[in-house]
Amino acid sequence: MQLSGGEQRAEPLRYLNLFRLILAGVFLVAGRLLQLGADSPVVFVAASFAYMAAILILGFRDAERLLGLDRLVSLQVVVDITLLTIIMWASGGYRSGIPILLLVALAGAGLVGQGRMVLFYAAYATVAVLLENAYRWLAGRDAADFVTVGITCIGFFAIAQVARLLAQRALANEDLARRRGADLANQLRLNRQIIQDMQDGVLVVGEGAEVHQFNPQAIALLGTPLREGERLHDCAPALARELARKDALGVSAHSMRAEGSGKMLLVRFLPAGEADDTLIYLEDFDRIHRQIQQVKLAALGRLTASIAHEIRNPLASVSQAAELLADEKRSEMQARLIRIIGNNAQRIDRLVGDVLALGRRDEALPEALPLEAFIDEFLDEFQLAGGAAVEGVVVSQVPPTLSFAMDRTHLRQILWNLVGNARRHSSGGQGAVRIQASALDDGRVILEVADDGPGIAEALRGQIFEPFFTTHSKGTGLGLYIARELAEANGASLELCPADGGGARFRITGRAKP
Structure with missing residues (x-):
């Protein structure tokens, strides 16, 4: 079954939300140990609590149902950038290492985002970081070099775009693999159905003549129950002997009589792929004989029908002559001979009629x-x-x-x-x-x-x-x-x-x- 775009992005979004939740927990629990929030502890704590609350609220499935997946992703990324920028300002600016977390957030946004919105996320993060550094520089605080900040902002765009392209490639490969898997499953199901409905018996035996697969017709032709994993010597000794004969003499097709059903079978052995398995086909000789007989009878019917047409003309003349002779006064012996002629002419006529009926069966x-x-x-x-x-x-x-x-x-x-x-x-x-x-x-x-x-x-x-x-x-x-x-x-x-x-x-x- 092919998944929609939203279903394909759902799993990466869950992992991204888990990362956000862990990150907010680290801010709340170990933020002071990591020397975060030194410039404004109150703002840091408030931003961390707001971050945790936003993650919890936007992480419920109802949020996706109410807002839609694309709007939800955009809102989460905007919250990430905004609150991480505030935490960066409260923790000493660019040198606090928060821009690295922004890179991770943008990478995640590239995996779950769509189209040009990924570039919007990178642009928003760039503006936020530049404004934070400019505010710090105008306020006379310890600001970072704008060249360094600019290089990081260029990285925002690169990371977001690369993550987007990788996500598209991964989704395309996943979709291709899913389609090929579905096609393969359909093909296997079709092959299994064809084998089950075949008029010929089919068996696959492995090393040691162990039965791996078989179809119902194989059981019917052999007249003995088969079980996967059972040795062929135990369930069909005659077939096992023919298999051994094939291995010894290299004979790939010959006839045998099944012990269970008593039927005469034509057995063919073929290698089954690259493994050591052997594919065995069982054909019913009686069915083959009937097919040959039908072909012969069809040819005979066409031949006899053409001959019968030619026979009827002189036969009609013989019958008419016998009737004319019967009208004349003849001796008893002559009358008897005339009756014999008439009776046999009628018999021939019935035979011709029967033969012609064969040619009319398709009408x-x-x-x-x-x-x-x-x-x-x-x-x-x-x-x-x-x-x-x-x-x-x-x-x-x-x-x-x-x-x-x-x-x-x-x-x-x-x-x-x-x-x-x-x-x-x-x-x-x-x-x-x-x-x-x-x-x-x-x-x-x-x-x-x-x-x-x-x-x-x-x-x-x-x-x-x-x-x-x-x-x-x-x-x-x-x-x-x-x-x-x-x-x-x-x-x-x-x-x-x-x-x-x-x-x-x-x-x-x-x-x-x-």
Whole structure:
């Protein structure tokens, strides 16, 4: 925090007031021992008491509040010069040594004064000392040489100006140091926040593999608690062995499996500054693999989308030719072959449609869909396509007030995949497939599709969203993958809920409004 000019001058002013208080006390207690006030003891004592009273009165914080700092400083300096000049007159004039105290007072005034007022203080002290010496000379008393007094008065100006310049330099350096300190603190705070939020784990270990610093992600990746000051051999033995291997072989990056989490990690070692500390970065191989897979799938999607467009034209011709052949009178074997052609042409067309859907994931136009009306319309279309075999199999329980923010076409395709899979694996009885919706307290909406079938085997639960993975002989393996991609394109998420006694249950979580 940057201090104002008044706050920066407050501390030097306190020290100057302390000096004044000590000086007034010395005058009152030991003035006679120092042979002060010899010419006029009464005036000396009165001036000393007045000096002490003025210091006490002007030293309170209320005085600064009432007068303002600049006026208070000017009044204190004027009181210093005036009363010290009177004490000098009562103590034998210039030869009493009081001008030295005036030099100290002017030096202090230069530290706390502002602008040209410092020169005014020096000029006032010069006039006061010259008038005191002139009065003493005119009265026939022992006056000092005016040349000597003049040199001292020149010193008043020099001391006041030099003190002022030094004060300005000190304040500028203090302000610069304070700003740089604040910038450094902000930078350290920013660096600490960046390290805390990094997806990679970060550790700093010192001599003897002692843990100095770490971020929460390092604990998550290693799967073991870390404590500052603990040896790495005690909390993460595998990482300690890799560090020793690095020191022995000079290998700066390699892979390891964390003992606590079981994750495969990429470990990188870097020197941490000029100290003997070592900076360790931990990266999750699974995340790297997912990123590589996403890049590959994006490239594959662009390639397959361009190929799919070219496939659809001859495929349409094949389908049309099969329909024309079916209209003619053919033998049973020929009719069977025609059906095979038609069925496989439809399968290829579905595959092409799925591939093209990957290229449309970035074209989402979410809107607040009235969920009950949309589900009813979808079920009418689904039952019309499935015929009497699916009538009554799929039921919905959707509150009439709920809305769901998603592209209409995308939500239809997601539900078509989920409900179709649920229908295929369910018992086929009344209400075997359920569509339910509910609202969360944070404004999100949950849409679930569940069936009463055997559920998904535990060994397959981690693979069902992978592209081209399918357990259905006629499936493309892209349905659930595309459904999750379309959900994410609309700011929603699609997940498989934990097994709770039977059947599979998929959950779409999204917003009520776009």
